[in-house]
Amino acid sequence: MARSKLKGALDQYKGRDIKLEKQRKKEKEARKRNEKSRKERVESEEDEDEEVGGIYLVEEAAVKANGKTNKGKKNDMVEKVADEEAEWETEESDDDEEGSEEEEEDDILERAIFDMSRLEDSDSEGSSDDNAEEHNQEGSDDEAEEEEEDIPLSDIESLASEDKGDVIPHQRLTINNTSALLAALQRIQLPYSKMLFSEHQSVTTDEPVEMPDVEDDLNRELAFYSQSLAAVKDARAKLKKEGVQFTRPVDYFAEMVKSEEHMGKIKQKMIDEAAGKKAAAEARRQRDLKKFGKQVQVAKMQERAKEKRDTLEKINLLKRKRQGADLTNTNEGDLFDIELENAAKASHRRKGDGKPNAKRQKKDAKYGFGGKKRHAKSNDAISSANMSGYSLKKMREGRLGKKGGGASKRLGKSRRAKSV
Amino acid sequence: MAAVYKTLSSLSSHKKEAEERKYKQRVLILSSRGVTYRHRHLLQDLYSLMPHSRKEAKLDTKTKLYQLNELAELYNCNNVLFFEARKGKDLYAWMSKAPNGPTVKMHLQNLHTMEELNFIGNCLKGSRPILSFDASFEKQAHLRVIKELFTQIFGVPKSSRKVKPFVDHVMGFTIADGKIWIRVYQISESEPGKKKPTADGEMMDLDPALKKGKKTEMDVSLVEIGPRFVLTPIVILESSFGGPVIFENKEFVSPNQIRADLRRAKAGRYNRRTEAALESKIKRGGLGLSTHGGRKKEKDPLSDHVLFA
Secondary structure, eight states: OOSOHHHHHHHHHHTOOHHHHHHHHHHHHHHHHHHHHHHHHHHHHHHHHHHHTOOOOSHHHHHHHHHHOSHHHHHHHHHHHHHHHHHHHHHHHHHHHHHHHHHHHOTTSOSSOOOOTTSTTHHHHHHHHHHHHHTTOHHHHHHTOOOOOOOOOGGGTTSOGGGGGGOOOOOOOOEEOHHHHHHHHHHHOOOTTTSOHHHHOEEEOSSOOOOSOTTOHHHHHHHHHHHHHHHHHHHHHHHHHHTOOOSOOTTOOOOBSSOHHHHHHHHHHHHHHHHHHHHHHHHHHHHHHHHHHHHHHHHHHHHHHHHHHHHHHHHHHHHHHHHHSOTTOSOHHHHHHHHHHHHHHHHHHHHHHTOOOHHHHHHHHHHOOOSOOTTSSSOOHHHHHOOTTOOHHHHHHHHHHHHHTOSOOOOOHHHHHHHO | OHHHHHHHHHHHHHHHHHHHHHTOOOEEEEEBSSOOHHHHHHHHHHHHHOTTEEEOOOBSOSSOTTHHHHHHHHTTOSEEEEEEEETTTEEEEEEEETTTOOEEEEEEEEEEOHHHHOOOOOOBTTBOOEEEEOGGGGTSHHHHHHHHHHHHHHSOOTTOTTOBSOOOEEEEEEEETTEEEEEEEEEEEEOTTSOSOOSTTGGGOOOHHHHHHHOOOOEEEEEEOOOEEEEEEEEEEEETTEEEEEEEOTTOOOHHHHHHHHHHHHHHHHHHHHHHHHHHHHHHHHHTSSEETTEEOOOOTTSHHHHTO
16 A cells, blocks of 8 residues: 555544445446446337337336226236246346446455445435336336445444544444335235225325424424325315215214313313413512512602601701700791701701711710711811801801990909909 | 126125225234333324224233234234333334235334323324325335335225224324324314314314305314324334345434443543553653662662651
């Protein structure tokens, strides 16, 4: 082998099997040759057929023959059988011959009856079969069937690559003895062409059912459904034409495949399911409502509590202020109003200051704050910006008082001593 | 003249009868020992769908299947549908034309019986089904054989004794992924104006007079009945439960093999680890870290272990 080791390794890495490929190539050649010879044979046999008056081996052909001559039919049948038998004999020998041919070609091939139809060449195989059917020469087609062998290594593809070392690939030989299969089929097949449709009631689709993904449950079932539906429509028309009763009348009662009990169970199950669904929906609705209702209620309660607190606070504030304030002020009503406003304002500002609520304040006053005491009296940004101590009114009052002889000035020591 | 007519008519009627008898099918349904309840229910379902079938007691043997031929002859059956259970979990279905073949062995998977499926479809016991086949059945020889067997086993012959006159269900056989998928549907007809049938048995409530009078085109829809299962062809034998193998499916991997592979794949992990450990040990030895020239290193007389022992 001139092929270097490296190349071999590469091939192996790529998963190419040189041997298998070669073998396949040879097989293809062999098949081509066979086909050519077969075609020739077919042509010659067709000529013969025309002369003799038809030795047909497939029943479709036999039906054709019916049209030709009624008399010759029986003879044909007899001939057919005899011919078939003869053909079988020859087939065996043919097989042998071909087998030996193949053996010469490739000593790996065993002399056995195998078919490659499963491999990639299956298309060509199928088409050739079709051709043969068109020629109504399946009998002669048989002897040209391939005997090949292939050894699939694909059975362990599903395993992880590193585990492959441990697994010995099990190799299964494909046996597909088409001639024997067709013979068996011919033996048991009912003569459909002679039967009424209503006797067998089998429908085959025109096109193979396409299924992109078998794992896709929904589409798969849909494909099955549509196949059956098409078949039913077809069959229904045919049966109606043959005058067969199709639809069951309403008043026809008979035993069903599923008993009443079983159907009852199914119905109960459906009812339960529906009830469960309904109950679940209802429960969800209720839950949502409850959740929402609760939210509303809580909001309302909070609102009410807040209002109450605010009013109480205002009143308390007022009380304190009234206690501390001097009573010289004249207009009480006016004052009250203003101070209420102020209190409201103050309370608002207080909120902004971030001071705790009244209860907290009370508690702090009672038990002490408990926080840090440092810097408690030092100024900070808030306290320095605090203008609460500043009152123009008071200042004015003071000035007025001075003028009006309000608050007296602190007297000298002697005079003070004297007064006391 | 009358005599001639009589003979002629009797002859013709006799002929007709003979013709009808030609397509007589009877199916022997039975299972091996060791079936589970689901397998048994499947058997029951199929039996109820096939009025031309004869149920038999479980077959004792799993090796001498040719006994089935005698059994079929005994019960006058020309088809055998035999379920072979293995290991209490795998089910194989054998279909055979009794006296002289062919026989198909298939692996039955994805089994769901009527009982557990809870489909609302239902049909008359003993009505004849429409058999719907995928066109792929015509593509290959072995599938043609299988199709023929299906047609003869699941198709109820017209002359069957317990048959009922209407057609109200369809059996679908589809090939996908190299397997045969089987479904059974009820045919429900309803008037186009009407809404979808209310399942169960009520879809038949159309006015027959109206139908007769106007001959309206009915809407046909299907409701699944069950059971569901998938068959993988394994082998076709030339004669009945014997004879040469004329087809073998290379794509079929036995469930035993699959289970074994899985187990082995699991075991592979352990093997790899131990191998790696061994390898590293050898490597280290080769580097001379713990050995010297393949032998163990001699004890250093000045090592701490020796000095302060």
